[in-house]
Amino acid sequence: MAALDWDDLRVALAVADAGSLAGAARALDVNHTTALRRLDALEARLNTRLFERQRGGYVPTEAGDLLAQEARAIAPRIDDIERRLLGRDLRLTGTLRLTTAFVTMVYLLPQALADFANTHPGIEVEVAESTALLDLSRRQADVALRLSRQVPEHWVGRTLGTAQYKVYVKRGASGLPQRKQPLAALLAKAPWIAFEREGAANRFGRWMQQHIPSEQVRLRVDMFNSMVMMLRTGLAVGVLPTFVAASEPDLMPISGAIDDLATPLWILTHPDLRRTARVQAFMKLVGDAVAKTLQNSS
Structure with a gap:
């Protein structure tokens, strides 16, 4: 039997942990095709089926369970060796x-x-x-x-x-504030673009959930890049990092820096x-x- 490839074992471990090939690919930051190819190669090399492919996901066989347990045990040591060897690399290549x-x-x-x-x-x-x-x-x-x-x-x-983070609006947007105002006034009266409710897991989403009344939210997005796109339309106001707005000449700040978000x-x-x-x-x-x-x- 040919020697085992640690990268293949890493894929098998990720599939066992995630319960799916797609989840394993995301965890390893590789594409789905690469993960499938490595898993197929490992099963062929071992001449053993490691996972049952079911509609609900990948379920380890007895051999798959054994392989995952052993790979899980040695993974930290291999990662440690790789890091320590890489740390001695003095080349600018x-x-x-x-x-x-x-x-x-x-x-x-x-x-x-x-x-x-x-x-x-x-x-x-x-x-x-x-x-x-x-x-x-x-x-x-x-x-x-x-x-x-x-x-x-x-x-x-x-x-x-x-x-730093401020409230921004499209320049000249009809019906929206066009000059700097106290944050409290914007929170009380302006229409808003906010993060999705599930975004409350991060600090920015939690701040929006706590401070922006739901009836004033016109649209929800899941990241700042999407916030920029929607602010450009003039739909409502929203929060951005100042380093983003510096590259967006059509947007203007209408609040001071929000200390809670720095x-x-x-x-x-x-x-x-x-x-x-x-x-x-x-x-x-x-x-x-x-x-x-x-x-x-x-």
């Missing part, structure tokens, strides 16, 4: 994986990433945009750029500044990777550029 939110990718990172690519052509950057915080310990990413008031204690890095922006990595040359170079060049952009937008 190779791949660097960045995890960040959709809004920071669109409004803060493009020029910084382009400048980094031109300065370090031997380093290939992969960007994973997600609202979920990928696990640096499991090598799902090498560097994280995140807006958060709390970050994992064992990650290392620095804050690049604080993102959020630090972090650039982070795992302790085992902080001395890796490409990680150091990325965190310095991209971090400094993003910090400057954020400062200029406040």
Whole structure:
């Protein structure tokens, strides 16, 4: 029997944990076809069926249960070895994986990433945009750029500044406020674009749930990028980070900064990777550029 490939075992473990191939692909941040190909290859190599494909998902066979248990036991050790070896890499070449939110990718990172690519052509950057915080310990990413008031204690890095949030409206929009007003007045009288009710799991969604009367909500969205699109229509007012609005000339602020929503922006990595040359170079060049952009937008 050919030697087992850890990447194939990782897929089998993810399928067992998620109960579906689609869930495993999302957890590993690979496409569905890649996950299926690796699982099929593993079953062929073992000449054993690991999962029963049922309408409700993938159910492990006895062999699949055994494989998942063993893979789960050794996974932390393999991830640790990979990180520690990578941390000794002094070359300015190779791949660097960045995890960040959709809004920071669109409004803060493009020029910084382009400048980094031109300065370090031997380093290939992969960007994973997600609202979920990928696990640096499991090598799902090498560097994280995140807006958060709390970050994992064992990650290392620095804050690049604080993102401020204000209420914005389309310039010249009929029936909507066109000058700065007290926040209380906007909350009491203006029509709003808010986050979806399920968005109350994050701090911005909770703030909207607590402060905006439901009868004043004209539309709900699930992320700031969608908020921008709807604000451009002149439908209602909404909250945005100031770094977003700085690139949207058709939108204007009609409130002061909302203290409850001010959020630090972090650039982070795992302790085992902080001395890796490409990680150091990325965190310095991209971090400094993003910090400057954020400062200029406040």
